[in-house]
Each structure stands twice: as C-alpha cells, then as structure tokens.
Amino acid sequence: MKYFQRKVGSGFTPLHRKFCLMTLKPRLSTLHNGPASSRGAGFTLVELLMVITVLGILAAIALPRFFPQTEKSRVAEAVGILSAIRQGEEAYFLERGVYLALPVAGATWAQLGLDDPNVGANNYFTYDVAIAAAAFTAHATRTGVALPAGAAAIGTIIGLSGDGNYCGGHPNTPPNRGTAAPATCPR
Secondary structure: OHHHOOOOOOOOOHHHHHHHHHHHHHHHHHOOOOHHHHHOOOOOHHHHHHHHHHHHHHHHHHHHHHHHHHHHHHHHHHHHHHHHHHHHHHHHHHHHOOOOOEOOOOOOHHHHOOOOOOOOOOOOEEEEEEEOOOOEEEEEEEOOOOOOOOOOOOOOEEEEEOOOOEEOOOOOOOOEOOEOOOOOOOO
C-alpha cells in the first residue's frame, strides 16, 4: 500500500519520482542544443582544411623521393634486356661464327631468339647492337617517354659488351665488378 500512497501536491511517491528522474536525465541532456552538442557531431571546415594541408605537405616531401626509384627500376629492366641480347649474340656467334648488328637491313631480333625490344607502348629505352673487330656492344639509349623530374637526360646510354662489362653515361649504369663503368661505349 505504501507504494500507491500519494503525496499531496506532487502526484507521485518519492520512490517513483527518483526512478523517473534517473531515466529522464540522459534524454534531457541529448535534447540540449548548446555549443557542445553542435560541435561534437562532426568536423569543422577549418579542421578538414588543416588535415588536407598536412597531407599535401607530406606528399610534397615523399613524392620527389619516389621518382629516382622509378628510374632505377626502368634501368633494371634495360639491363635485363641487354643481358638477353648478350646471350642471344653469344648463341648466334656459336652457330654462325659472327655477331649480328642490329637494327640493320636484313637482320631481325628474332635471329637472336628475341622479340623486338623497341616495339611497345612504354619504351623507356631504344636498343641496338654495334659490331667492332669480332666483338659487340649492346646499347640501351634513354628516350623521352614518361621522363620524370630528376631522371637521366634523353639520349644517355647504358651499354653491355660481349665480355659482360657495362659502359655509358647514364647515372644508373651498373658498375663493372667493383669499378665504375666508362662513360663512353664503342659504337
């Protein structure tokens, strides 16, 4: 019976009032439209612009460090193709007793067992083979296709001779067994 007793003027018992106030307090705080509730819902435009600015600065620092790595990977591809040309020339020499100069009229890359490395959409180098005094030098000459900032100049050469030594003026020319490669290649 004590539960159903009413206090005069309040309409609820003290126990019921305490329960109602505890359950209504969270609801009342969410209905409040003060400055804390309007700022806590998301980010302001200034905050978003600050984040974008910081990311832009980080990208400006990181991207120039990426471009030399791209050029090094293109040089690695050229060195791989030069090695394949060298192997093809050695096999051609074993069969016929002479080296094959490329590109010249009547000679094809297929005679070395290779697809033409100068054909394709993304040629960063052009390839040729020069013959001199029963020896050969395969050349990879840097072209202007997709030349990033800081890359080697157009026309720089990486060469590979029949004895496995590199030459050329490209800044990423591989060294020769611990020594620097000569800047010029025989043509």
